[in-house]
Amino acid sequence: QTLPNSSETVTEVRVEDDRTGLSVETLKRAFADNLFYIQGKFPQIASKNDFYMALAYTVRDRLLRRWLNTAETYSRNASRTVAYLSAEFLMGPQLGNNLINLGIYDQVNQAMQELGLDLRELLEEEEEPGLGNGGLGRLAACYLDSLATLEIPSLGYGIRYEFGIFDQDIKDGWQVEITDKWLSAGNPWELPRPEWSVEVKLGGHTEKRADEHGNFKIYWVPNQVVKGIPYDTPILGYKTNTANTLRLWKAEAVESFDFYAFDSGDYLGAVHQKTVSENISKVLYPNDNSAQGKELRLAQQIFFVSCSLKDMMRIMEQQKVPLEQFPEKFVIQLNDTHPSVAIPELMRLLVDEYDMxxxxxxxxxxxxxxxxxxxxxxxxxxxxxxxLFGKMLPRHLEIIYEINKRFLDEVRMKFPDDTDRLRRMSLIDESGERYVRMAFLACVGSYSINGVAALHTELLKKDVLHDFYEMYPEKFNNKTNGVTPRRFMVLSNPRLCRLLNSKIGDEWIKNLYELKKLEAFVEDPEFRRQWREMKLEIKQDVADYIKKTTDIDVNVNSMFDIQAKRFHEYKRQHLNVLHIITLYNRIKANPDIDITPRTFLFGGKAAPGYYIAKLIIKLINSVGDIVNRDPDVRDRLKVVFLKDFNVKFAQRIYPSADLSEQISTAGKEASGTGNMKFALNGAITIGTLDGANVEIREEVGAENFFLFGLTTEEVYALKKEGYQPWEYYQKDPELKLAIDRIASGFFSHGDPKLFKPLVDHLLGNDQYMLLADYRSYIDTQDRVSEAYRDIDRWVRMSILNVARMGKFSSDRSIRDYCEDFWKVQPVNIELKEYVQATA
Ligand code: GPU
Structure with a gap:
């Protein structure tokens, strides 16, 4: 509210509104108000969680005006909108990010201080929404941040899982899974919108019947109907007024079922029906890079996809956009094939329900x-x-058959007399048990098909989707992944940001290519000293954390060598272990050997049903138990497994890395995004020519990247000529000793059985070719150790890595999507004091 200026001499007095004002005083008052009126507590009896909630509501109030202004502007302009469909959104904690994007981190920090509270402690209180497994879900979250920052009208659509990715505990070296009860203390960031609920049909059968005009139509008679309730979370851009929406669907029973059951007296039956419906959004499937083929998973997919499409149609109706203009109003991005039933579902809605x-x-x-x-x-x-598909989605299966029939006609026309091609490309795999091939369905039903790094896109064209590339070459394009510098630099690495800002200003936060300007300072010894000191302080924080959580002492002057990502054989955490054992063996053979001290840090979860991945976690802990205690080692090597790697923890750990391990078998990691987060925080990468590593190396320069291992072509060639891991084992004494020590029970209290499955995998067929890459990896690690001894050289490499990583901002990725095929324009949001209420 602004008091009117009655005369020239009267100074303007601004009274800040408690729900929008950004000054320290107003923030303090609003915080106290929310503690009292929302949490219902006075400070003396408030818990840390009460304080967190009061602050979260204070911040949410400040988001709401932007959110409503954004929604109002979009609906008034009927703006073209990106609908990002994803089974996973790995958002991570919201409070800190919202403070950064609102630009009020410092004010809030001061306000809390003046109230005798510690903002950092309150940030720690937040239970993060872990509604994703790893890279794919986190990419979706980074993209939402960039879409809002670039002021692009967009909606994220997904599932509001009651249980996100499990919490990981370690017992006796083994992973133990604990359910993630992220909603138990309440979620201040979401607003339920029950008035926009929709119903989704499942199961049953189809019937051909005449409609009221005597035309024959297909009717789907389901045997289950569930209700989807949208829960909206605001996604604020960095220093813009844009606040987009993440809309997640929760499954509930429809009321009609309750009434029906009560009428018939089947009370328990009605309650059971309720449970069955609610099961759909109960839990995230904890698999990364592996399809499960479970009925409930398919139910989740159709559930959120159908809810989302109906929601888009509701929005169009409200904005009076005719259905024919669907592709002008929305572009639907399918985040992998998990939402690809959207293709037959949209067909069903248009043909069956809108008679098109x-x-x-x-x-x-x-x-x-x-x-x-x-x-x-x-x-x-x-x-x-x-x-399974026909039982759950009988009508969709018919529609897929029809799409397939017409598609195969097209293939026949383009490639006459090529029956093998028809068999290969059919949406239905008929080589044994019959399957619907979802990736092929996605290719046929989409106008654009993209991979997530240059190499990956090339391999798609050459290999997995080669026939589709020949059929539709114009659809294929690459969009190299990126990560948001707001969360993964500004929020997570304030020390680095202060140093960067002092040299090059803060433009880089919105335009990451600005980091280039750092190159001018690489020859400045004072700057390098500051850089080194900064890294040391960060490492000290992490060392304190390690001490507190594991009681292991680590040396901050040792190289922090980190591999943090999901556990999967193709990511080869066990190749890293072979290196650790090799160094240990060298020490055992010669305790006085001069080696570069290293701290090996691991973090990551294994899918609960992935036995070998869990065994690799056990191996790391077992090797750590020996290496960390052996007096011969004299603390020169430390092996630490940090449990429960999640977004919160990732933010803590990335900034401390000296060396980033990106060591997947060439051709297996589509892109990787952790590789980017490490390098942006000044780590040097040791990596294969895989995924986005290729492009990172191109950008930072080969001399600032430690490359090793077979190329994709060499991997293919070796497989073809008959790879014999045993020969590598026989020929390389260091390799042989490392494997023998695992096999003999040296790390398992003399029990040779424990790690036998792992050893058998390696000496048997070694699918991911660890043995073929071992020597190259070890020799390169020796060069890494050498380089780290020249700390000044290392610091130069570190600075140059950061300076040259501008390409890997998710802002660049999103701009590429927008310009190349989304064809959406930014919409500027003006902040009005009040949103006009209309009848
Ligand atoms: N990715 Br498919 C996952 O995290 N989970 C999955 O189920 C599938 C892929 C990852 C890729 O492994 C990783 O290379 C990529 O950077 C990321 O998706 C985002 O594109």
Missing amino acids: PWEKAWGITKQSFAYTNHTLLPEALERWPIG
């Missing part, structure tokens, strides 16, 4: 979808057994 002719509906559908592929691993490519 097939050709017209197909024209709309084909122009509305774009598909991102995130993996080349065969076990991760989704296929649904026909039986």
Whole structure:
């Protein structure tokens, strides 16, 4: 409120509104108000969580005006909108990020201080929404941040899992899974919108019947109906007024079922029905890069996809955009194939429910979808057994058959007399048990198909989707992944940011290529000293954390050598272990050997059903138990497994790395995004020519990157000529000794059985070719050790890595998507004091 200026001499007095004001005084008052009126507590009896909640509501109030202004502007302009469909959004904690993006971190910090509270402690209180497994879900979250920052109208659509990714504990060296009760203390960031609930049909059968005009139509008679309730979370851009929406669907029973059951007296039956419905959004499937083929998972997919499409149609109706203009109003990005039933579902809605002719509906559908592929691993490519699919989605199966029939006609026309091609490309795999091939469906129903790094896109074209590339070359394009510098630099690494800002200003936060300007300072010894000191302080923080959580002492002058990511054989954490054992063996053979001290840090979860991945975690802990205690080692090597790697923890750990381990078998990691987060925080990468490593190396320069291992072509060639891991084992004494020590029970209290499955994998077929890459890896690690001894050289490399990583901002990725095929324009949001209420 502004008091009117009655005369020239009266100074303007601004009274800040308690729900929007950003001054320290107003923030303090609003905080006290929320503690009292929302948490219902006075300071003397308030818990830390009460304080966190009061602060969260204080920040949310300040978001709401932006959020409503944004929604109002979008609906008034009927702006073209990106709908990002994803089964996972790995958002991480919201409070800190919102403070950064609102630009009030410092004011809030001061306000809390003046109230005798510690902002950092309150930030720690937040239970993060871990609604994703790893890279794919985190990428979706980074993209939402960039979409809002670039002022692009967009909606994220997904599932509001009651249980996100499990919490990981370690007992006796083994992973133990604990359910993630992230909602138990309440979620201040979401608003339920029950008035926009929708119903989704499942199961049953289809019938052909005449409608009221005597025309024959297909009717789907389901045997289950569930209700989807949207829960909205605001996604604020960095220093813009734009606040977009993440809309997550919660499954509930429809009321009609309750009434029906009560009438018939089946009270327990009604309650049971409720449980069955609610199960759909109960839990996130904890698999990364592997398809499960479970009925409930398919139910989750159709559930959130159908809710989201109906929501888009509701929005169009409200904005009076005719359905024919669906592709002008929305572009739907499919985050992998998990939401790809959206293609037959949109067809079903248009043809069955809106009586649109097939050709017209197909024209709309084909122009509305774009598909991102995130993996080349065969076990991760989704296929649904026909039986299971038809039982859950009988009408969708018919529609897929029709799409397939017309598609195969097209293939026949383009490639006459090529029956093998028809068999290869059919949406239905008929080589044994029949399956629906979801990646192929996504290719046929989308106007764009992209990979997530240059190499990955090339391999898609050459290999996994080669036939589709020949059929539709114009659809294929690359969009190299990126990460948001707001969360993964500004929020997580304040020390680095202060140093950067003091030299190059803060433009880099919105335009990451600005980091280039750092190169001018690499020859400045004072700057290098500051850089080194900064890194040391960060490492000290992490060392304190390690001491507190594991009671292990680590030396901050040792090299922090970190591998933090999901556990998977293709990511080869066990190759890293072979290096650790090799160094240990060298010390055992010669205790006085001069080696570069290292602290090996691991973090990451294994899928609960992935036995070998869990065994690798056990191996790391077992090796750590020996190495950390052996007096011969004299603290020169430390092995630490940090449990429960999640977004909060990732933010803490990335800044402390000297060396980033990106050591997957070439051709297996689609892109990787952890590789980017490490390098942006000044770590040097040791890596293979895989995924985005290739482009990182191109950007930072080969002399600032430690490359090793076979190339993708060499991997293929070696496989073809008959790879014999045993020969590598026989020929390389260091390798042989490392494996023998695992096999003999040296790290398992003399029990040779414990790690036998792992040893058998390596000496048997060694699918991911660790043995073939071992020597190159070890020799390169020796060069790394050498380089680290020249600390000044290392600091130069570190600075140059940061300076040259500008390409890997998710802002750049999102700009590429917008310009290349989304064709969406930014919409500026003006902040009005009040949103006009209309009847
Ligand atoms: N990715 Br498919 C996952 O995290 N989970 C999955 O189920 C599938 C892919 C990852 C890729 O492994 C990683 O290389 C990539 O950077 C990331 O998706 C985002 O594109």
